[in-house]
Amino acid sequence: MLRRAVMLLIGCSAVALGLPNLDGGSGASAVPTKMPASDPRADRIPLAEPPTTESFHVAHGNQFYLTGSVNGYPISFLVDTGATYVSLTPDDAMRLGFDLKKLNWNLEMRTANGISRNAQVTLAEIRLNRIVKYNVSATIMSQPGISLLGMSILSRLRSWNISDGVLTIAS
Numbered sequence: 001m002l003r004r005a006v007m008l009l010i011g012c013s014a015v016a017l018g019l020p021n022l023d024g025g026s027g028a029s030a031v032p033t034k035m036p037a038s039d040p041r042a043d044r045i046p047l048a049e050p051p052t053t054e055s056f057h058v059a060h061g062n063q064f065y066l067t068g069s070v071n072g073y074p075i076s077f078l079v080d081t082g083a084t085y086v087s088l089t090p091d092d093a094m095r096l097g098f099d100l101k102k103l104n105w106n107l108e109m110r111t112a113n114g115i116s117r118n119a120q121v122t123l124a125e126i127r128l129n130r131i132v133k134y135n136v137s138a139t140i141m142s143q144p145g146i147s148l149l150g151m152s153i154l155s156r157l158r159s160w161n162i163s164d165g166v167l168t169i170a171s
Contacts, residue, residue, distance in 0.1 A: 051158065051171060052130045058165040068128045068149070070096055075147050079167060083150030084109075086123065086138040092147050093121075093140040100140070107139060116142050126153055131171040133157075 056079075059065045064079035075092050090100055103119035118139040126136050128149075137152040154160050158170045 053168060053170045054129045054131055056167045056169075058167070064162075064167045065146075066128065066149070068126055070123050071125055077149040078146045079154075080148040080150050081154065083148045085120075085148075085150045085152040086126065086136055087118065087148040087150060088121075088138060088140050089144055089147050090140065090142070091144065098140060103140060105142065109139065113143070118142060128169065131157070131169060133171075 056064050056066050065076065066079065067074050067076050069075060070088075070092075073096055075088070077086075088096070094100060098121070100119075103121070105117045105119050107118045107120045109116050109118050118141055121138050121140060123136045123138045124134065126133050133153055133156050136156070154169075160167065160169045162168075
């Protein structure tokens with residue numbers, strides 16, 4: 001009985017530390033690991049963050065634009081609650097180290113501009129100020145534009161709410 005409890009504790013700890021997705025091969029590519037040299041987490045083991053809340057004010061066009069980071073690299077996002085995934089532009093993906101020629105462009109997406117082919121990937125870390133999420137499902141878009149902060153991260157938050165021109169997210 002004690003052995004089972006210890007094994008359960010070890011398994012839960014592995015999940016909490018953000019070990020890679022072991023789903024048996026979803027076909028998603030992991031983002032190349034590039035952390036800034038100034039990263040204080042030299043061991044690169046993700047730290048559990050305490051519950052926290054962040055707020056963002058509405059910008060031009062009644063949209064929410066924010067700057068987050070993927071693996072330590074700043075990315076400008078448009079919050080899109082209608083987007084299934086976090087979606088990176090080709091330029092943002094190349095800055096993160098993705099080789100666009102080696103990706104599998106087999107994910108067909110229906111967008112406001114019609115049907116496009118995207119590549120599915122997994123992002124090791126997304127930070128929105130003090131909120132951090134690990135191993136986030138994402139896509140790389142085939143067309144330029146702005147990267148989208150979609151439901152693959154919003155649905156993993158404790159809550160998100162838009163009221164009186166303020167987007168509040170909580171981890």
